[in-house]
Amino acid sequence: xxxxxYFIPTHKEIPADAEVISHQLxxxxxxxxxxxxxxxxxxxxxxxxxxxxxxIIREEMNRAxxxxxLMPAVQPAELxxxxxxxxxxGRELLRFKDRHNxxxxxxxxxxxxxxxxxxxxxxxxxxxPINFYQIQTKFRDEIRPRFGIMRGREFxxxxxxSFDADEEGANxxxxxxxxxxxxxxxxxxxxxxxxxxxxxxxxxxxSHEFMVLANTGEDQIxxxxxxxxxxNLERAEVRVADEAPASESYQMEPIQEIHTPSMKTVEDVTxxxxxxxxxxxxxxxxxxxxxxxxxxxxxxxxxxxxxxxxVLGCQTVELxxxxxxxxxTGAPVGFAGPxxxxxxxxxDQSIKVMKDFVVGGNRKDFHIRNVYLNRDFKADLFGDLRVxxxxxxxxxxxxxIAFNRGIEVGHVFKLGEKYSRALKALYLDEQxxxxxxxxxxxxxxxxxxxxxxxxxNHDKDGIIFPIPLAPFEVTVLPLQMHEQTxxxxxxxxxxxxxxxxxxxxxxxxxxxxxxxxxxxDLLGIPxxxxxxxxxxxxxxxxxxxxxxxxxxxxxxxxxxxxxxxxVKGLYDSLK
Ligand code: ATP
Ligand code: MG
Numbered sequence: 001x002x003x004x005x006y007f008i009p010t011h012k013e014i015p016a017d018a019e020v021i022s023h024q025l026x027x028x029x030x031x032x033x034x035x036x037x038x039x040x041x042x043x044x045x046x047x048x049x050x051x052x053x054x055x056i057i058r059e060e061m062n063r064a065x066x067x068x069x070l071m072p073a074v075q076p077a078e079l080x081x082x083x084x085x086x087x088x089x090g091r092e093l094l095r096f097k098d099r100h101n102x103x104x105x106x107x108x109x110x111x112x113x114x115x116x117x118x119x120x121x122x123x124x125x126x127x128x129p130i131n132f133y134q135i136q137t138k139f140r141d142e143i144r145p146r147f148g149i150m151r152g153r154e155f156x157x158x159x160x161x162s163f164d165a166d167e168e169g170a171n172x173x174x175x176x177x178x179x180x181x182x183x184x185x186x187x188x189x190x191x192x193x194x195x196x197x198x199x200x201x202x203x204x205x206x207s208h209e210f211m212v213l214a215n216t217g218e219d220q221i222x223x224x225x226x227x228x229x230x231x232n233l234e235r236a237e238v239r240v241a242d243e244a245p246a247s248e249s250y251q252m253e254p255i256q257e258i259h260t261p262s263m264k265t266v267e268d269v270t271x272x273x274x275x276x277x278x279x280x281x282x283x284x285x286x287x288x289x290x291x292x293x294x295x296x297x298x299x300x301x302x303x304x305x306x307x308x309x310x311v312l313g314c315q316t317v318e319l320x321x322x323x324x325x326x327x328x329t330g331a332p333v334g335f336a337g338p339x340x341x342x343x344x345x346x347x348d349q350s351i352k353v354m355k356d357f358v359v360g361g362n363r364k365d366f367h368i369r370n371v372y373l374n375r376d377f378k379a380d381l382f383g384d385l386r387v388x389x390x391x392x393x394x395x396x397x398x399x400x401i402a403f404n405r406g407i408e409v410g411h412v413f414k415l416g417e418k419y420s421r422a423l424k425a426l427y428l429d430e431q432x433x434x435x436x437x438x439x440x441x442x443x444x445x446x447x448x449x450x451x452x453x454x455x456x457n458h459d460k461d462g463i464i465f466p467i468p469l470a471p472f473e474v475t476v477l478p479l480q481m482h483e484q485t486x487x488x489x490x491x492x493x494x495x496x497x498x499x500x501x502x503x504x505x506x507x508x509x510x511x512x513x514x515x516x517x518x519x520x521d522l523l524g525i526p527x528x529x530x531x532x533x534x535x536x537x538x539x540x541x542x543x544x545x546x547x548x549x550x551x552x553x554x555x556x557x558x559x560x561x562x563x564x565x566x567v568k569g570l571y572d573s574l575k
Contacts, residue, residue: 022454023148038145038153048471077103106139119425133160149447170438189466196231206414211406212452226399237395264334311383347379463524479532496560
């Protein structure tokens, strides 16, 4: 590619509305342009990176035996009503009506569509296992689109769906995708971790997120410093503290109501009473499916709604509104407590070993102290309800844990029968009996992978692309465009590299050397070749690797050969 006849609108200025470095650099390097909130055009250089990720994904999915299809972006409401998600999906699902007044939506994901296809086409165990994938544009009306294409509303995703006759097969399909994902992100040249994620009703470790490690990541990852345990924050289990031996020897004081005017927060109450937050229990009122429940956690801990949902075994949990809280507890928000409550009480496991604590009084402006579990109230259910903290230990081996930040680029998930049962995707087994197909789903954010690569690899001058994702592998810079020998030598290297199958950009613009250097650095092209008068006098060009400081001289006569070797070496270093 010749720079002069291509389109790379680079900028020096840092765009004001871009918060994270990848967004700033993608705008400055002329990779993307915003159309409207969360919706972007991929300019030629950005599109090249996207295509590189897609190609790696496609090769590895094909290698893993998945089969490519392409499904529609627009989907009919009926399918979503059948799966039950028309109601549950919320406002990320963009809904509209067609001219016949039919409810439609823009696909945020494709479980319904692929299950509809499979229920029509797959009828026998002999047709499985089968795994369909596509690379397609999704639309999710994200509440806070941000960071450029990292969290867009319209974005490109690779999604795959596996169909198996039995659990064993479904687990194998999951494993195959897990391994394929590892190869994909390895080939992309990224530093990543596969972490356990919440798998809801399926249980077990049948959901993993692939996280690219980066300080700016939106996700928190917990990993053990000793063993291989790694999970996202939402999933990370809290190891039960050893239960304190029941001691009979202390005196239980009677409960006592205390006046706490307008003190609604843990801080208000603890500082007023001169106690620490671990001597108080927070009571949160939720609606779990249709039932009102009270969830209890220690004052210094944070409730994890996903864990609450799993412990209750329900579909949805939602914090109760002001009116319902008042109706349930008899007091306004901030004064709820478990003593005398008439609803189901579910408590975090840490509460089992607490003694003599403070809770809300279920009366405006009152709390109660000297409260004891089992004497003053009972919990209907105990479980792991809270968010893990850095002070906790590894739930597997008891080792020290660390918190890191990551960007979720991929997700593998065993779905079980969730969609196949709802949409009646059935098959006949070997004995001719009808059974439900078992599914898995597997996503990769294509654009997000590019942004994650930039978050992980950049310096003050711009992007430092891992070579597999770079828009060009090599850039050749003729440093004096008015010197015929310079231009001719650069052209020759350019042609030789093309002949060797290298993705090369010749910066043939009539610009100063400094401008060319800056743009090459900004674009993050891994190998730069300078062709200038000074070197040519000795029959030399210069070779520089992006991100490294030294420049080496290479002889002109076998320049292409040396560059090809260098490119190969960069790929090999990722294996
Ligand atoms: P997130 O928690 O970041 O919203 P998700 O759990 O909703 O992600 P999935 O439904 O598992 O994501 O989608 C599969 C992949 O698609 C994600 O791992 C991510 O890489 C990508 N992805 C999801 N939402 C977006 C988005 N708004 N913009 C760009 N990529 C996205
Ligand atoms: Mg999401």
